[in-house]
Amino acid sequence: MKACVSTSLRVLPALALMLYAACSGSRTEGSEATVSCYSYATPDDSIMLRLSQRGDAVEGELTYYLKEKDANRGTLEGTMHNDTLFAEYTFQSEGVTSVREIAFIRRGNALVEAFGEVEERDGKFVFIDRSLITPNENVILRQIDCGPE
DSSP: OHHHHHHHHHHHHHHHHHHHHHHOOOOOOTSSEEEEEEEEEEESSSEEEEEEEEETTEEEEEEEEEEEOOOOOEEEEEETTTTTTEEEEEEEEEEEEEEEEEEEEEEEEEEEEEEOOEEOOOOOOOOGGGGGEEEEEEEEEEEOOOOOO
């Protein structure tokens, strides 16, 4: 009986470790996407962002309502690079479709919009040098409940 208990005490920690490793592994490309939503709002402006992330690949919907500017609404596709999302934002404003590169820096459960000098390439506005983007600490999108789909 003593030998059986002794063997069980050695095997149980190993089983627990294997179970923990199996359950805590990172998601693979074939796994389900993680969906998250973010919002920025002042009395005059608002930004709504819905992201779907699978691995480093990100896609989503982004809408800007900025005072004294036309609202623009569109989709984005991009990639997370460490804590920074770089994406191509295709949007409609005043009936015209435009494409520009956008960036958001993750800060805990929030995203800070970042800006940098851009140039037009192949009909799209892109950052001249991604390493020089600057976060706008006044535009912080807080994570919110996405609500029903």
